Amino acid sequence: MSAHADRPHRSPAGRHRLPAAPRSGRPGPTVAGERLAAHRRTTGRLLAGSIALALTGATLALAAPGQAAPDEKPKGGAGFAGYSASASASPVKVEIYEPTIPLPASPQAELSIGYTSVLADSSSTAARSSYLWPGGPVGEGFKTIADQLGLPPQIGQTGYPIQVNAIFPGGPATDADEPAPGAVQRATASEKTTRADTGFSADGDVGGDDAPAEGEGGGGPLPGLPGLPGLPGLPGLSGLPGLSALPGLAGLAGGSSGASAPEAAAPAAAPALPEPLSTLVDLGGASSTSRSDLVDATGKDPKKVTSRARSILGNASLLGGLLRVEGVRTVADTSSDGAEATATGSATYGELTAFGQTFAFGPDGFTATSAPPVKLPGLPDNGAALLARLGVTVSVPEPVREVEGAAATSTSPGLVVEIDVTALRKQLGPVLGVLDTVVGTLPDQLGQLKSLVQAVSLLSPRIVLQLGAATATVQTSQGVPPPTTEPPADDPAPADDDKGGAAAGAGAGTGAGAPPASSPVSDPVAAAPASGSPTTEAVQPLSSEPVPGLPPLFSIPGLLLYGGLLGAAVAGFFTRRLGLMALGGVGSCAHGLDSGLPDLRKVRP
Amino acid sequence: MSVPILEVCDLTAAYGRIEVLRGVDLTVPRGAVVALLGPNGAGKSTLVQCISGQKEPTGGDIHLAGVNVRRAAPEDLARVGLCTVPEGRSVFPNLTVEENLQLMSYAGVPAAAVFETAYTYFPRLAERRKQLAGTMSGGEQQMLAMSRALASDPALLLLDELSMGLAPLIVEELYDTVARIAETGVSILCIEQFARTALRVSDYAAVMVGGRVVATGEPDEVLESMSDVILGGAA
Known part of the structure; x- marks a missing residue:
């Protein structure tokens, strides 16, 4: 088939073909015939016009199938092409600041009890849940640290052991573990929902049928993981005022063991923190949940991304019972729909008891609600003053709610208890004695580790306890608008299709239905592939830069170009000789x- | 007089601080067979490595057909017709005779031509074409190594210690083949410890001791002038 077969026929010299004149000798048309013919022509023209109009309308409609009608667009949501979200929560976090410890980190050591975190973005999601998380430097670099401490290689071979991780799409999608009875850690990761849960109850009580609603922790075992209990109940929350007003929290309080609660989880088998740590911090129950969700648009609700972090602390006993805290719940919520973001959260506190004196949290901070049960000679009557004398301060940091466009950050801190060990050494005497006893029982083969632990017992660090902490962030971003194909005004290249100019080259190949080369895309979100509409608008040229042609031969750029090419060819031809010249081997020898x-x-x- | 195909001028080479070649002068005329004799450690194999481009000399020059090729790469030298049969044969022991020869076809020589050349010079290889090279005798492996070298249609052939570890009868047979190859116009430099067999087929001979060429001339002259001790005494 000839290449010219599809070309429209044109008359010679492009002139229109003239109608043929009536042949002489033949009778002309009658008047009635002329009217009939005129009527037929008029009808035919109208019919052709209607068909052309219908075809044009259908073509225009098909050319932009991805553009939704204004009425169908979800209210308030501009959509987004990409997102990132994160959430982390921990009911208890212990930070130790001791500058003499030769670690390039601040704090030098940390430990989170009931740590959960999720990290999600448009391409991947990850969730981590750890009953005891030693912080990023130790948790992530556990293998290296174990090697350097001279521990057996099998200890650090699989990384930090007390954690479960879920990763999408690399997998595993779900992981769960119960390192001790009553301590549950779970993580799931999928394209749209990423979640990490962990819970701990010192009395071994695990939630059963009275699990709270979705999103509030607890719940039954994960699908496919029969037998794994739900998150533990938190007995200390039973006395929290206004507990019933907190949705879902009531289910965690009390820790009532339902009919399906395993009988084996009896108090006799209750888990507990290690002895030195439980002297410093002892928990009656704690749980945390971090999750991120990509919510599709439904009805008038736009597509959005939410992230949520929540930590619940039932009760905690610090410093061997000198300081008791009950019912600390922190929640941080963020969401973004591409146009606007929200950051909310809450932090509620129960009672604080110091040396038997009860404090309640109010506008002025913690105020005493009861008289001290026993007046200690030589020490202040007021519990707060007494704490200050002992180097213990309790503070309530301000929550952070930041919204900037489509990005939001919400941080809900709980109570912060700072302990200056220098002032408290006398009170911690029994604790240090226990630690020395434990260190003394370590075998000498541990060598460096044993001396390291002994050195720790001699330190006087500043210890910061964060009781309840939740942080959530979310950010959405719009798609990068495809570059326009309109040539710049100062482009000397002609835009005539027949001459293969820059605009013609850039516009070619977009296929039927593609926007004209001269019309920039006005709605980048609609044109982005993430919008899910397989429209022809997604087929854009890779670059809008005009493709310059070769410069004319007899011009300075042309001479430079062709001269350079010729020089390169000559140089390539004599590459071997040039190489020998570089090595000093060219020319005559001795x-x-x-x-x-x-x-x-x-x-x- | 025509330009010699190989001319080594005042060549020096060293392994680290140990100087092995101390100003070697050697000439191989076109179409001649030259035997380079000398005791173990004289630097003969180092000289072959320098000529074939495998070792960079520290001084002096190497001329091929009158052109300085001192810094040329081994593969380039092989392409222009310089071929080496290395000491120890270096055949692929886990490949058959045919497969060893077939490898030469990757250098652009048709496999049929390789087989024809090999089986013409060494009919015994045809009988063992399906045998693994590692299971053959030392003499047959040397035949295979020479066949591979001949497949590249060499103009200058460097034979390094052809007789190493072989029975005298096999050595005689191999040197007969060397003589047949030389009749086709191939220039040959034979590196050898045992003089008498090599001198039998040589046109010229040189004696190398301590990194220097101490004697050159006709085979008879060299044989008479050098003591048996220097020549190894076993030939």
């Missing part, structure tokens, strides 16, 4: 002979 490689086969006798 005996006056040229260098090179002769074909020995041609010099045979």
